[in-house]
Amino acid sequence: MNVLRYFLFVAALLPYCSILGQQFPTQGNTMFEFKNETKIYSGKAFPSIRPTQFNDFQHDSDVLNENRIQTVADSLFFPLFKTGNNLTLMARIEPTLETGFDIDASKIMVSHFATGISTFLSHKKFSIYGSLQTGTMNPLSLANHYTDSFSILPGLGMIPKTESQSYFYYLPELRFNADIIRGLNAEAGFGTHFFGNGKRSLILSDEQYPYPYFKLTTDIWKFRYVNLFSWHRDIQSTEAETWSDGLSKFNALHYLSWNATPKLNISIFEAIVCPLYDSLMQRQFAEYNYFLPVVMYRPVDYALGSPDNMLAGLNIHYKPFKNHVFYGQIVFDELFMSEFRADILHLLGSDETDQYGAWVNKQSYQVGWRYYTMFGIENLHGLLEFNAIRPYMYSHRDIKQNYTHLNQPLAHPYGANLYELTGNLRYGTPDWFFLLDVSYIKIGLDSTDSHFGQNIFKPTFDSNISGLNNIPVQYYGNYIGQGIPDKILSVYCSVSRVLLRKYNIWGQAALTYRHSSANLLFKNASYVHLSVQWGMGSRRKGW
Numbered sequence: 001m002n003v004l005r006y007f008l009f010v011a012a013l014l015p016y017c018s019i020l021g022q023q024f025p026t027q028g029n030t031m032f033e034f035k036n037e038t039k040i041y042s043g044k045a046f047p048s049i050r051p052t053q054f055n056d057f058q059h060d061s062d063v064l065n066e067n068r069i070q071t072v073a074d075s076l077f078f079p080l081f082k083t084g085n086n087l088t089l090m091a092r093i094e095p096t097l098e099t100g101f102d103i104d105a106s107k108i109m110v111s112h113f114a115t116g117i118s119t120f121l122s123h124k125k126f127s128i129y130g131s132l133q134t135g136t137m138n139p140l141s142l143a144n145h146y147t148d149s150f151s152i153l154p155g156l157g158m159i160p161k162t163e164s165q166s167y168f169y170y171l172p173e174l175r176f177n178a179d180i181i182r183g184l185n186a187e188a189g190f191g192t193h194f195f196g197n198g199k200r201s202l203i204l205s206d207e208q209y210p211y212p213y214f215k216l217t218t219d220i221w222k223f224r225y226v227n228l229f230s231w232h233r234d235i236q237s238t239e240a241e242t243w244s245d246g247l248s249k250f251n252a253l254h255y256l257s258w259n260a261t262p263k264l265n266i267s268i269f270e271a272i273v274c275p276l277y278d279s280l281m282q283r284q285f286a287e288y289n290y291f292l293p294v295v296m297y298r299p300v301d302y303a304l305g306s307p308d309n310m311l312a313g314l315n316i317h318y319k320p321f322k323n324h325v326f327y328g329q330i331v332f333d334e335l336f337m338s339e340f341r342a343d344i345l346h347l348l349g350s351d352e353t354d355q356y357g358a359w360v361n362k363q364s365y366q367v368g369w370r371y372y373t374m375f376g377i378e379n380l381h382g383l384l385e386f387n388a389i390r391p392y393m394y395s396h397r398d399i400k401q402n403y404t405h406l407n408q409p410l411a412h413p414y415g416a417n418l419y420e421l422t423g424n425l426r427y428g429t430p431d432w433f434f435l436l437d438v439s440y441i442k443i444g445l446d447s448t449d450s451h452f453g454q455n456i457f458k459p460t461f462d463s464n465i466s467g468l469n470n471i472p473v474q475y476y477g478n479y480i481g482q483g484i485p486d487k488i489l490s491v492y493c494s495v496s497r498v499l500l501r502k503y504n505i506w507g508q509a510a511l512t513y514r515h516s517s518a519n520l521l522f523k524n525a526s527y528v529h530l531s532v533q534w535g536m537g538s539r540r541k542g543w
Helices: 002-006 013-019 031-040 061-070 141-150 297-304 337-345
Strands: 082-083 086-093 096-102 106-125 124-140 167-181 183-189 211-220 223-234 247-259 264-275 309-321 324-334 362-373 380-389 418-428 432-445 483-502 505-516 524-532
Touching: none
Parallel strands: none
Antiparallel strands: 082 086, 086 106, 096 106, 096 524, 106 124, 124 167, 167 183, 183 211, 211 223, 223 247, 247 264, 264 309, 309 324, 324 362, 362 380, 380 418, 418 432, 432 483, 483 505, 505 524
């Protein structure tokens, strides 16, 4: 029985464990994260960088005292090995059982069984977190359609079909984190990252399959500077069937976050993507200048005459009142000031130029609002967000350099050429968790014989590229929503309840509804999900 207790690690209480290390995710799905989410907007933390470092909470005595109250036994964490207060090793198991019902077709569409194990080793100066989830899934028709087109299941990687037409997958994660010196932290592993304050990130999202990375985090005064070096896989160029068949590409990202005032944070970033194979498909190494911790990629790119894909942008959040946070992002993939000025004049109704909408004007924009303790109701949180992404954003003339990983975009999951209005409501108690999430997207789709800018996996250029058989794009006259028009309404609502408190076993009932004006195959789709899981995971991947 004691052995069993060692493995009763509860996913819903993961943050109690993670405070022993340097970093943990803050997705707002566990009660600790949910209750204290607003406290990181204090002017002393950097909430647009996730996973969040626990030392961001060290200034808040309420958060620390709340965690000290929870002893190892009280929180159902059972250390396998512990020496004093300096070293702790823990583990947990995470079984999940889910089924789904297609309301429209009146048949069962989803069966999902998974089990996983996580381990966490913590020391005063370092921490190691590792997990492996594996399972089989017969997914929703929508996800099946995506899998047939891109050979992956979103968030779960490349998944070969079994004889029963279900999918077997494994989802690993590993993070080794260490404090080098005061103010300098290093982390290496296999995982995902998120930069932003909203539901979506137009800089770097965390909805993809994990990837290898190395990260340096430097804290100086009111600044946090992040160097993130990551390796991604392109499986489209070679029509790969396994991870190892794909081609490697390298992404270097700099993110500088400044707490200008206790209410205002301003962050700037730059990133560059380069293939690790040349045009003859010979292995090559990334330009060594990209590894320099402090360098401006654009001047280096120009000096080298490099064709590598460069992005830059800005993230801002402002907390004018106690429970209100306003945030926004702007990202530039390409910026030609003369073309940008022509678009602004056209938007203002000027007749000064009739040449506007250049395809080389590739930008994306985000504005959003978070409202905590809505209408004075404790633990009721809301979000409202608007995203706009111009055509051809995140794409490149060389498909090995588009801003993707394993056939999924690294930013917005729908790619580009879209407007989106999205929001959610969340309410939690120690026993219940409610979520309502709604998205409305106006998007211009591509077909097999057209390239209007939504499919960022296609090569993008305004003339024929030798040997590539690309579809040339028009130079002027491009606008958001061009192409095959589609309006997508997605609604997801769920209710979760503790079934066995002692072992933290949860049950969940959820409803998914999706309407598409263009996709006749999935014009209306309605699904009911029922699941039982041991603990509330900090994140659920897949569809």
